[in-house]
Amino acid sequence: xxIRELQARALVIHDLYDELNLxxxxxxxxxxxxxxGFVGDVGDLxxxxxxxxxxxxxxxxxxxxxxxxxxxxWSVLILAQRYEVDLENVFTRTMGELExxxxxxxxxxxxxx
Numbered sequence: 368x369x370i371r372e373l374q375a376r377a378l379v380i381h382d383l384y385d386e387l388n389l390x391x392x393x394x395x396x397x398x399x400x401x402x403x404g405f406v407g408d409v410g411d412l413x414x415x416x417x418x419x420x421x422x423x424x425x426x427x428x429x430x431x432x433x434x435x436x437x438x439x440x441w442s443v444l445i446l447a448q449r450y451e452v453d454l455e456n457v458f459t460r461t462m463g464e465l466e467x468x469x470x471x472x473x474x475x476x477x478x479x480x
Contacts, residue, residue, distance in 0.1 A: 405442035
């Protein structure tokens with residue numbers, strides 16, 4: 368699956384959540400709600416990483432870690448859609464900038480040794 372396919376799949380689940388939230392709570396999630404949900408998922412991911420590294424007891428193992436990584440990716444895809452961010456283009460541009468900056472720093476570091 369490429370990123371566009373991932374985004375399309377994420378939106379299907381988003382729409383299902385909208386239906387569920389309307390039925391259960393009478394409203395859908397706002398962009399802020401999605402961000403807060405993402406923060407919760409990142410917290411869960413942090414605990415699972417700690418468990419994987421042996422610094423915390425947490426049930427679920429690798430399967431739970433995989434699930435949280437997928438949840439976090441889903442949140443990022445939905446937040447990008449909600450804020451009209453072309454994630455593919457922005458990711459490509461940002462990685463190019465990071466590569467250029469890190470490479471320049473490495474050149475400076477090797478020159479100062």
